[in-house]
Amino acid sequence: MLRMLPEYYDYMEQEPDSFIAKMFGMFSVKIDKFESLHVMIMQNTMPHIDGAEMHYVFDMKGSSINREVLKKKKNSELKRPTGGRVLKDLDYVRLKELKNFFNLDEDMSEPILSQLCKDSSFLMSQQFMDYSLLLGIRKIEDGSAPDESTKMNLANFAINEPSIVSEGNAGVQ
Amino acid sequence: MHPEANLPVYYSADGKWVYQFSIIDYLQTFDFGKKQEVMAKRIFKNANPTNLSAVPSEPYGHRFQKFLKDFVLQKSQKLKKKEEEELIKQQMSAIMKLIQGSLVSALTSKLMGKN
Numbered sequence: 001m002l003r004m005l006p007e008y009y010d011y012m013e014q015e016p017d018s019f020i021a022k023m024f025g026m027f028s029v030k031i032d033k034f035e036s037l038h039v040m041i042m043q044n045t046m047p048h049i050d051g052a053e054m055h056y057v058f059d060m061k062g063s064s065i066n067r068e069v070l071k072k073k074k075n076s077e078l079k080r081p082t083g084g085r086v087l088k089d090l091d092y093v094r095l096k097e098l099k100n101f102f103n104l105d106e107d108m109s110e111p112i113l114s115q116l117c118k119d120s121s122f123l124m125s126q127q128f129m130d131y132s133l134l135l136g137i138r139k140i141e142d143g144s145a146p147d148e149s150t151k152m153n154l155a156n157f158a159i160n161e162p163s164i165v166s167e168g169n170a171g172v173q
Numbered sequence: 174m175h176p177e178a179n180l181p182v183y184y185s186a187d188g189k190w191v192y193q194f195s196i197i198d199y200l201q202t203f204d205f206g207k208k209q210e211v212m213a214k215r216i217f218k219n220a221n222p223t224n225l226s227a228v229p230s231e232p233y234g235h236r237f238q239k240f241l242k243d244f245v246l247q248k249s250q251k252l253k254k255k256e257e258e259e260l261i262k263q264q265m266s267a268i269m270k271l272i273q274g275s276l277v278s279a280l281t282s283k284l285m286g287k288n
Binding site: 052059060128133 | 179180181182183185186187188189190191192193194195196197198199200201202229230231233234236237238239240241242244245246247248249250251252
């Protein structure tokens, strides 16, 4: 793990828009008579957004074996959003047709796809595997119409949160 | 690095949904146990080492990327169909307008000619 840190640093520097969850710090905690415990602080990739509740969370690896959480549920039982429960690949494929919650035009999704592929290629070059794409889908509540000003506010809010984490982390170091 | 820069947030075309993407759990390598496995195969099965040393992170990555492209970042069939229909409707109405326009101009020119 430590071996890849220089490459990791270079990559994150080169690709500020990378989707790879950032590592903030690694610590060893040793308490008397206990074995030392390794802890890594990582970025919260799904900070809370005001006025947009989390409806679905998917953890996807691109496999279809053992990648379904809601297998036993019938379509009629899936009317309500599953909230913070982590669902997998096959649930995504199924729920997408049911709920039509993925609606990004190509000019939007194309840069996301190319960045994700770049990230995956980097992880490939570092011989990592078994990583997953974490996709959070929130629904904007009625009333908080997505005009430009709320969009800006939401974006600002999202940016503010992890900086607190990193400051706290810098303090520890 | 830019620790203060957060992951971007994306809004759906209809403004109803917000998406948060990230890649997590990426510290699983081709670990010691798996390397032993390869060594064992090399010794006992006399398998071709160049085949075996093909690191599984590569097929994993390719499969991952293909899944993203074919499934994750694609709209549902329903939405695609709806959009296609809408596009055809728009084109039809544009054509109708063109035909109407040309008819009107043809008529007016005829009338003008008569006068």
